[in-house]
Amino acid sequence: MSDDFAHNDNWASNWAPVYEKFNSIRGRVAEAEETATFLERYCGGGSALELGIGDGRVAVPLSERGVRVEGIDNSDSMLTLLRERSDLINAWKGDMAKFRTEQRYNLVYCAYNTLMVLVTREAQINCLRSAADALHDEGYLVLELLVPAIGGFVGGQKTTTTLVDHENTFVTADIHDPLNQNLVSSLLWFSGTSVRRLPYRVRYVYHQELDTMAECVGLKLSERWGDWTGGEFTEASKRHISVYRRAGL
Structure with a gap:
């Protein structure tokens, strides 16, 4: 078990009992429909794999749109929440920093800053590599990440x-x-x-660095948005939705 895996498993165990309530308070439950609508465009009526599927906040509404959704998570407690919510989604326990699957997907996605819970650059690149390997040749990888806001620190x-x-x-x-x-x-x-x-x-990542890490695993940026509704990504954006494809396309 990697240190990243162990850390994330502990994180999820702490958050699982209050995860849905927290997301509801922060408006993320209501936003799940917008997220699913955005992601559906990249599935082509086919299949999707969610990295860090959690309790199925996004996966469930996406599956209700006819997409065959599967998922990976390293937390038993989160996977239990998912099973309580839906029996239509195939999800398994694993380390998203170094997973392997024989299945190929139209879409692989990682929402709600989940890539950042991998706390080393190496682990994040390994996750992107595994995601790229899981894509169909013309598939898409979609990532949602915060724009780092590291001002205001005093003495760290x-x-x-x-x-x-x-x-x-x-x-x-x-x-x-x-x-x-x-x-x-x-x-x-x-x-x-x-x-x-x-x-x-978490390990925060600037969008320029994310593009470079994606290039390391054979992906290139296709689109970047400021939110799930397709808003413009600007210097004032607090997050970004980045869409990647294979570099040869």
């Missing part, structure tokens, strides 16, 4: 209030490791009189 540390409403408060504490492009973080979730600490670690 930063605390940010990311949400306040009538019931919940989210406070995120970050430690920045610039040499490895890592953020070691804890989300403190205050709700009523309770507080939950949800730790996580």
